[in-house]
Each structure stands twice: as structure tokens, then as C-alpha cells.
Amino acid sequence: MTRSFKTALSRKCRGTLLLAFGLTLAACSAEAEPALPVADAATVTRISQGELIGSTTPQGAQAWLGIPYAAPPTGDLRWRAPREPAAWEGRYEALDGTRRCLQYASEIEPGFEGGELAGSEDCLFLNVWAPPGPVDDLPVMVWIHGGANVWGFGGQLDPSRLALSQNVVVVAPNYRLGPMGWFAHSALRDSADEPEDGSANFGLLDLIAALRWTQGNIAAFGGDPERVTIFGESAGAFNVGALLASPQSEGLFTGAIMQSGGFASHTMREAEFGPDNEADRRGVASREVLAQLAIPEARQTAATLRTIAAADLFQAYQDLRPDEGGLGDSIDPIDIAADGIVVPSEGLPALLARQDGLHDVPVIFGTNRDEVRAAGMFDDHFTRSIGGVAFFAKDTDAYLAHGAYPSATWFDRAVAGPADLRTKAGAAPVFAYRFDWDEEGNAFVSDLATLVGASHAMEIGFVFGDFESPYTDPFDFFFTDGNEDDRLSLSERMMAYWGNFAHTGDPSKGPNEASSRWHAWTANAPGTMVFDTEATNGTRMMRYTSSLETLVEQFVSDERFRNDTDRCKSAKLAVDTAISTSASPGPWRALATRYCQTSQESD
Template sequence: MIDSMKTALFRTSGGALLLALGLALPGCSKEEGPVQPVADGATVREISQGELIGSTTPQGAHAWLGIPYAAAPIGDLRWRAPREPARWSDRYEALDGTRRCLQYASEIEPGFEGGELAGSEDCLFLNVWAPPGPVDDLPVMVWIHGGANVWGFGGQLDPSRLALSQNVIVVAPNYRLGPMGWFAHSALRESADKPEDGSANFGLLDLIATLRWTQDNIAAFGGDPDRVTIFGESAGAFNVGALLASPLSEDLFDGAIMQSGGFATHTMQEAEFGPDTEGARRGVASREALAELGISDAEQTPATMRAIPAKDLFQAYQDLRPDEGGLGDSIDPIDITADGIVLPEEGLPALLASKAGLHDVPVIFGTNRDETRAAGMFDDHFTRSIGGVAFFAKDTDAYLAQGEYPSATWFERAVAGPATLRAKAGSAPVFAYRFDWDEEGDAIVSDLATLIGASHAMEIGFVLGDFESPYTDPFGFFFTDKNEEQRLKLSERMMAYWGNFAHTGNPSKGPARTSLAWRPWTAEKRRTMVFDTDETSGTRMMRYTGSMEALVERFAADDRFRNDVDRCKSAELAADTAISTGVSPGPWRGLANRYCQKSQEPS
């Protein structure tokens, strides 16, 4: 069983680390909200739905925020594929990027109480950023936000710097989250008006609708519909992986970037009814939530289910969440499902190795060096704290070791394995990276470089060029004056590679100058770009020589672990990491069982 603490830190949460720190450091978040956009006549555009006007961002990009790309999925459209949006007769003011799909708000968000049910079912809006005109035929980058597929929205971050520096159009959609985005039930399939209505993946269908809207409308903003790259982090990257395999997204994009993702899928049986055994549980199934609401099988008709108040449905999922000391008022529904409609029934891990299993487009796979290290921060076996605010590692070596092996497993399972399979199966190039930046400041008197390191989600600000958002650094501890110069240089370098990839399908070729060639991954050479500042280890190419066997051998011989409890906790997290990325736990479950059992034996 993956507990909710681990789920929050690595399962697919682009903002989980910030949520964790928000709980640990109450009252430290930035209180000011975003600057309210002002309509700018230079941004008037005509799209298929009518005329609209946007604004100019503080950085100088043009932005259109909150454009409806599909009809509101409410009433009879709940748990159906998205429908075409309505036209408007008056000029539409695209000035509000704050609307979101239903979710429990986190502690870090200005204007919300932690655990408040925020957003609306009427949420299918997207945002567009572009260099100021006139521009034409620019590549398009569609950003898919993270947040465990239960949290986040397309307007959380401002990619103006990415759009301006790389001469690209950036599109960032909302998509249905939690049980509104992923819900499987035979009654819905039997009453479907069209095949897509029988899916279990309504959030993915929203993303496909975004890509279709982009094909039809992006030229009005200066974009080229024939050059579309999808990219996302954490849950967003898992969704990118699903889109790579979906027959419904074929020819809608020509490049993909997966930042800290994987290829996990669930079966329809699991999504609708639950796992065969509790030991195999990976989330809450649809019928389990309905039973929690007291709705009998006979009463589970489409009309009855669509009439359930959203608040009650979310509460049912929350009540079914295992109480294991998790962070915040979250939920854990089954999400990406091999439903035979959006995703083939064999599931993503099998499709990954098949020559025709994924769309044959250039792909970048990457993770952060210390993805899971911060899981140890809130474990009093590894740390002590003063008032639950200032954290210290009890033993620095043991603390670093506990996070190293799960993080390395994530790279092995979400980068090395998939990159090798795709390099063998496809003809398009595959690229790999690891993000190593770990120069955070101190929180109170806590050493964040040690406690967090190059953690999950830390690279997002570097890629999008947004270090000011409350969603990238709500407390001002990560991105400081001291690390600004080198940090901005690294961000410029990463944006250049991402931008070149959008322009040409090759991160080293394009309008942006890059001093170091990012060479593709092959099964033989396994070349990987490592991103770090020049004053530390520097950005460099390395040849990845690791393997799961070598990792396990190193784990067994690592004398930084103080005892069997250290090894038990690290191996458990490594096993859960492997499962979360879509593969078996490999040797880690056996190692966890061995060391956890030994740790309980009398000395």
C-alpha cells in the first residue's frame, strides 16, 4: 500500500513538496495575489468561437486567460466526453486564469483555507501566452500541470519568459480532476451517446479536446498547428505518457517532454470495483465511493450519479482515503485507466515496448536527482524538529541515503527503462536528463539543500521561467538573492533546450544557442544531460551506467544506513516509487519485507 505521505511526495504531485512545507511553516506564505490583468487592444484576436481580447503580462508577453475550449461538463454532461464550446456574440474578455476544476485547496494557496473544496465543475478553460505581434507560424508548447490529478490548474504559473525568450506559444489548460476526471461505471458506458462517453478517462479526453482546439485556433495567436509539443511535470507527465499512447491523440502533437513522470495505468476492473486484494490497492474505485454514499447497486443509474452533489462525492473519496498521516485534505481516486477507448486495454507498460505502442515522435524523459528525499523530512526516525517548524537531520549521511535509492529507482524506471525501449522500438530520437540543482536557502534554521535537494517539482520554475509564483516558492526560501545569478543562467539554458526541442524536435538544434550538444539516448550509450549551475558540478553530458541490479548491490553495501529501520524505510519507498511509475516493485518489496521484519526482531 502506498501511503498518502509518499503519494503526496512522489506519486504525481507537482506542488506536494510546497504543500508539505506549507503545513510545516504556517503563516510564511506570500499573501499577495496575482496582479489583475488589464485588457489590451493590441491583443484582439478572432477565433472559431468569436472575437476575444487579452492582456500584456509584466514581462511583455501577450496573454489570453480563461478561454473556454469545451462546453461546461455539468448536468447531463458530467462524465461525458467534452462537447464543442458555444460561440459568443460580444467580445470575450480573456482576463481570468484563476478558474479551476473542483479540488481541495492546499494550505499554501492565497485566498483559500486548506482543505476547502475549491473550483467548479464548469472549468474547461485554457490559457495562451505569446510573444507580442506580429508573429506567425511559431511552435506551440502545451503545458499540462501536475498535482496528482486531483489538484492544480492551468493558470498557476506564468510562462511569459519561456514564450518570449524562445519565441514560442504556450498553452496551459485546465482538465477535470479527481472523480470528475476519472470515473468508471457500466451504467455510464451503457448510456453513452458516443464511444468516448464510455471512457473512464475524462481528464485525458479534456486534454485531447485542448489539442484539437489548438489545431483549430492557434494560428490566430501566431502559432503553427503542425508544430505542437506537449510537456508536463509529475501528474502532467503521466498524462503526457498516456497521450503518447492514445489512438485519439494521433497527429495532434509532434513532440513530448515528460518531467518526473511514468507510464502507470489501472485496469477497468480496478477503476470500477477496486483491487483484488487490499495489498494491491492503488486508490479508491468508483463503486467504492458510491457505496460510501449509501447508493446501492440498483440505484446507481446515470441520472442518480449525475445528480450527486459534488461536495458529497468528494467527501466520500476523502472518507475512504487511508488515514496514514498524509498531508492535507486530499483524495486518492483511481486515475489513468486502460479503458479500451482512450487507452488500449493492454496498458501503458506493455505499449511502451511495442513498436506501434506509442506515437513515434521525439521524446524527452527526465527526473530530478533527489525526487523523494523530502519524504524523510517529516519522518521523526530521520529528523528532529523544533516546534514542528525547524527541521534537522539526526544523521545527515543516513538521511541522504534514505532518499537516494527511491530517487535513483525513479530515474531507472521512468527514464532509463522507457528511453531504452523507445530507442529500440521507434525511429524518432529520444533524449534524457537529470536535474541536480540543490542550492536552496535556509528555512528558519533548516538546511533545505540537505533536507530537500533537487527535489520533485523543483525544476518547474527553471523550465517555465517563473520563480515568483506562490506555487514555485511560496515562502521565499528556495529562490534567493544569493542563488539568483547562477539560477537564472541555468533557467535560460534549460529554456533554450526546451525551446529548441519545440522548434525542431532536437534540443540542440534551433534558434537558441546552446554551448553543449544534448545527444540522444541510445540503448548502447545511454547519454544523459545533467542540469546544474556552473559554480557547482555544471551542466554536462554523462553516460548512464547504472542498473537496478547495481543499485540494489550498492544499497546492500551502503554503510551510511545506521540500522535495519533505515533500510526498511528506504526500500519501502523505492518499491512504492517503482509501482507509481508503472512497473513492478522489482527487488525492493522483498528487501523492504526483509529489513522491516529484521527491524522488529528483538535485539
């Protein structure tokens, strides 16, 4: 992801969008961490490592939280492929799903101050939820959390309703984040004990290890290792895209869902040394951080790198963060790299276009209609505020136009383009969706439906049936009593489609009756399922007839823009979106240059 795009996206993912309404951080950080659940004897089971006991959730699902699926990646195992987990004696209490990999905590998290370095290098745990037993041979859904690959953990959400309503087993692993999960250096490659140690994608290797653990152990929880669907949102969806291309993950899953993702990767040179041209920068490279730490090249041995204090490493990334009004705790490491081990050296965009570039399994690609609209709320060119509490669009039409083209570009690059290519290349079906729900209402007299709309990450609560988590709606602004009935009805429909896909590889076929037939994408019928409440336009199939070329034509002639400065800002956001979701800005960079230049000349 590019710097400015990741900054804007991190704001939404970390909840600072809500904090912009002027709520005090103290009210959030003062909340106590939730108490651990109580062990339930009905959940006792045995896996390869030994016997364990879990708990029963308030909704009635059984849960096993914090199961180690690999050895701690600490000491000499830092920046190596994950190793097999140790067995234990006695009964392991799998009751704590709050452990996480090293990251800067966000302001919305109970028990943490915003910007606090939270978590541990010893973090390779996963969580399992299942319907109450005895159950057998249920489809498995492996959730890969989002958070720009620098934040989040597998226990953020409660998929109990998804597991119970769809009769599936849900697995949610942690994986190494930030510089612990993605770090490229020749010294690490030269010291590899196993071929995978030479990778730069340690977070992806963790996910592959979690999938292998699932293959070997999920039957103990009632799951079928022959029916595993991986699904993720944002960075989690980008990681799903990488797993679709990785030779290391061959045979580990039978279907994939990418929610607001894309197929983007970096070269190994870029990951290690940075871009050749500063205009092409998409994050901070490993050797740039070592220079920030004043470690001379002669001392950059594997042993030295593995003894760098984690806090110092994260601080160096923070010191190099983009100065673009972003979060004080943001870091911007380069993540998915075409290392030739986990990700083939051609890179993800090229693999997407190749007939044998991805595993030929059924896939769902989707985005939200207004992915990046909320980025305009932080720009006083488009909005004004009263005391930093109430936000208003200065010109509603211009505000909506600013976010519309970058969001539509995301759909074109992450849904329509990949759907076309995969339909031509593979035998497995491809399904596409767009999420349109925008019934948030008002907060402090701010019109959230206008300011936020169907924004990034908004669909997660609907897919999980979890609207209570502090990670989906920390301050109860979005999900209200007024929109509850229609919201829950839409959530039930979405869970049914996701559940059917896990059961059969087709969202319209399975144990759940589909409210509308979700047709696969074809060259002659590029159909997209639109998710919305019946009170508005309803859940329906839509034929996709647009293209990047038509978007550009509409952009140039769109009279909602007030001036060239409006167009400059929208085109720049579209550049970041395009690069982040694939590899090339397409025509947007030329348009940004054109309108930004004319806007400066008119100032």
C-alpha cells in the same frame, strides 16, 4: 500511484513541505487574490468561437486567459467526453486565468483556506501566451500541469519569459480532476451517446479536446499547428505518457516532454471495483466511493450518479483517504485506466514495450536527482525538529541514503527504461535528463540543500523562468538573492533546450545556441544531460551506467544505513516509487519484506 507515495508526493506538490517549518496558515490564506489584468486592444484576435481580447503581461508577452475550449461538463455532460464549445457574440474578455476544476485548495493559495473545496465543474478553459505580434508559424508548447490529478490549474504559472525568450506560443489547459476526471462505472458506459463517453479517463479526453482546439485555433495567436510539443510535470507528465499511447491523440502533437513522470495505468476492474488484493491498492475505486455514500447498486444508474452533489462526492473520497499522516484535504482516486478507448486495454507499461505502442515522435524523459528525498523530513526516525520550526537530519548519511534509492529507481523506471525501449522501437530520437540543482540554502537554520535537495517539482521554475509564482516557492525559501545569478543562468540554458526542442525536435538544434551538445540516448551511448549551475558541476552530458540490479546491490551493501529499520523504510519508499512510475515493484518488495521483518525482530 500508491497511497503512501501519493501522500508524500502531494505534500511536496501542495507546498506543505514549506508549511512544515511552522509558518502560520493565516499568513498565507489572508493574501488577496491577484487582480485581473487590464485588456489591451493590441491583443484583439478572432478564433472559431468569436472575437476575443487579452492583455499584456509585465514581461511583455501577450496573454489570453480563460478561453473556453469545450462545453461545460455539467448536468448530463458530467462524466462524458467534452463537447464542442459554444460561440459567443461580441468580444470575449480573456482576462481570468484563475478558474479551475473542482479540487481541494492547498494552504499556499491566495484567497483560499487550506482544505476548501474550490473551483467548479464548469472549468474547461485554457490560457495562451505569445510574443507580441505580428508573429506567425511559431512552435507551440502545451503545458499539462501536475498535482496528482487532484489539484492545480492551467493559470498557476506565468510562461511569459519562456514564450518571449524562445519565440514560442504556450498553451495551458485546465482538465477535470479527481473523481470528475476519472470515474469508472458500467452505468456510465451503458448510457454513452458517443463511444468516448464509455471511457473512464475524462481528464485525458479534456486534454485531447484542448489539443484539437489548439489545432484549429492556434494560428490566430501566431502558432503553427504542425509543430506542437506537449510537456508536463508529475501527474501532468503521467498524462503526457498516456497521450503518447492514446489512439485518440494521433497527429495532435509532434513532440513530448515528460518531467518526473512515468508510464503507469490501472485496469478497468481496479478503477471500478478496487484491487483484488489489498496489498496491491493504488487508490480508491469508484464503486467503493458509492458504497461510502450508501448508494445501493440497484440505484447506481447514470442519472443518479450525475445528480450526486459534488461536495458529497469529494467528501466520500476524503473519508476514504489513507490514514498515513497525509494532508487533511487529500483524496486518492484511481486515475489513468486502460479503458480500451483512450488508453488501449494492454495498459501503458505493455504499450511502452511494444514497437507500435506509442506515437513515434521525439521525446524527452527526465527526473530530478532527489525526487523523493524530502519524504524523509516528515519521519521522526530520520529527523528531529525544534518547535516544529527547524528540522535537522539525525544522521545526514542515513537521511541521504533513505531518499537516494527511491529517487534513483524513479530515474530507472521513468527515464532509462523507457529510453531503452523507445530507442529500440521507434525512429524518433529520445533524450534524457537529470536535474541536480540543490542550492536552496537555509530556512530557520534548516539545511534545505540536505533536507530537500533537487526534489520533486523543483525544476518547474527553471523551465518556465518563473520564480515569483506562489506555486514554485510560496515563502521565498528556495529562490534567494544568494542563488539568483547562477539560478537564472541555469534557467536560461534549460529554456533554450526546451525551446529548441519545440522548434526542431532536437534540444541542441534550433534558434538558441546550446551551451553543451545534448546527445540523443542510444543503446551504445545512453547519455543523460545533467542540469546544474556552473558553480557546482555545471550542465554536462553523463553516461548512464547503472541499472536496477546494480542499485539493489549498492543498497544492500550501503554502509550509510545505520540499521535494518533505515533499509526497511527506504525499500518501502522504493516499492511505492516503482509501482507509481510503472507497474511492478521489482525487487524492492522482497527487500522491504526482508528488512522490515528483521528490523521488527531486533526491536
